Amino acid sequence: MLSWFGIMRLGLVQMSLGAIVVLTTATMNRVMVVELAMPAILPGLLVSIYYGTQFLRPRFGHSADQGGQRTPWVIGGVALLAAGAIGAALSVGLMERIAWAGIATAIPSFLLIGLGIGAAGTNLLALLSTRVSAQRQAPAGSLVWIMMIFGLAVTGITAGQLLDPYSHGRLVAVTLGVSAVALTLTCLGIWGQERGEKRVVEKRNGNFRAILRELWVDPRVRIFTIFVFASMLAYNLQDLILEPFAGHVFGLTVGESTKLGGMHHAGALMGMIAVLLGGTVLARWFIVPTRVWVVGGCLLSGVSLVGLAYGGLHAASWPIGANIFVLGLANGAFAVAAIGAMMGLAREGGGGSEGVRMGLFGAAQAIAFGLGSFAGTAMVDLMRWITSQDAVAYGSVFAIEGLVFLVAAVLALRLTSPHADARARPAMMPGE
Structure with a gap:
């Protein structure tokens, strides 16, 4: 079972997810609506693409179950999320020159964002479920989410300072920097966390x-x-x-x-x-x-x-x-x-x-x-x-x-x- 230090390390992954997502849902949302004078429904539809990918979460979890390792799914998911965020930042700059081309570029970027969050987030929580004792699960959930909020706040404050005066180039540079830090923290947080875990995998024919x-x-x-x-x-x-x-x-x-x-x-x-x-x-x-x-x-x-x-x-x-x-x-x-x-x-x-x-x-x-x-x-x-x-x-x-x-x-x-009878206890x- 994980110690509190181990739980905090996994919290770094959740913090990284929040740090990247806040750039796409808050910062880029505002730029599209205010600086580019796009209709507010545009970022709303783009975010709905992210939500639309979340029905794949059971598949991501099942694939990691069958493979016996969650670490590659978490790291790969954050990498996909980072790639999507960088693509979204580039698409915002393109929207100012050629609106339709920028929107067309943003669509696959938000697809990557959704796939990355689904793959990483699902398997991070699955890993926590197997490595955290029953008595610590509720407080562990609190700690991990508090760390995510901390990541949101730090990214918002830091990015806000670095983005003034605003330019599309600055947005791309900040997104690259946040993504690099997030990937580094993810690797530090999850590396070796599955070591020593004995998992019994029932293939059930992989169906x-x-x-x-x-x-x-x-x-x-x-x-x-x-x-x-x-x-x-x-x-x-x-x-x-x-x-x-x-x-x-x-x-x-x-x-x-x-x-x-x-x-x-x-x-x-x-x-x-x-x-x-x-x-x-x-x-x-x-x-x-x-x-x-x-x-x-x-x-x-x-x-x-x-x-x-x-x-x-x-x-x-x-x-x-x-x-x-x-x-x-x-x-x-x-x-x-x-x-x-x-x-x-x-x-x-x-x-x-x-x-x-x-x-x-x-x-x-x-x-x-x-x-x-x-x-x-x-x-x-x-x-x-x-x-x-x-x-x-x-x-x-x-x-x-x-x-x-x-x-x-x-x-x-x-x-x-x-194992309890619902009528008896x-x-x-x-x-x-």
Whole structure:
């Protein structure tokens, strides 16, 4: 089993993934829309290409299961991601000269980005699931995600300084530099981590579809996959509408709504830290089961969203900042605890099926993220058109999100330990 130092080393890989992705989803997005005056739907469609590749995650995990090694998949995935990011940076410069050629170049670049994240991310979590003890899975998920957020922040600040004054050449140079650092950190983080691991690989004739069908028949895998999809859909539905909500309903300025978004991220970070401390420092006196973090986080997220729906109708007196912070706190705690539960259930299968299991869960998560971003904005537009009242429009969407979180909590409670009769004992999350 990995020590905390070993887990931190694997966290370097997650940090590297975040560092490269933030350039494509934030920096290049802004350049296309602002500097190049492209329609906002363009980067949205390009990012949807990335999400569209995520259904291949089970295949990536299965291939690593059959090959017996995950290190080449992780390093190769980050290399593909870096190549895609560099191609995307070059395509942005080309868009200014020949728009159609730049867009045509960006499409395969974002395909590489999606394939790289899928291959590396799936097998990184699969490796964590097999090398981290059950007691450490939730706090390990917290540590790895905190390191990813750190990578996002450092890259954003550093790249922001290096990109001023902006030029396409600077964007390519910064992307090359970040990619080189990310590849180096990935190699340092994962090298030798599989050494000494004894893996029993059941080939099952290498039939991927048969293995996937077998997994879907398992009620725990099926329920957990649906739980991941539902909870992550609810998690991401509010992502693109929180700041417009603050502006339309509470009358906040751009700067004020941006600070409000920062409070949500700060709350999420605090929730992740709480799970990390709960599984390390506080575990000396008492252990908070993964189930508590997951179910409690879903319930508190749902209550917070209902609070936003109610608060929009009483904007003059509602403490919107505190509400958003609590929502972030609940989101962060549930999300990383769910990652820990995901690792636990991936390991339960044994027989070398951890990768395909993690790929199935990862695909559900990524598809829910992509769908959530689109559905949240679409529902708000539809409700604003129907009701002509911003508070009611946004509030109805937040209420629906809260309901989805409640459904996710119920699904989490239905999960039982692998050898337990569901009617005979309390429900448990994987890894408890």
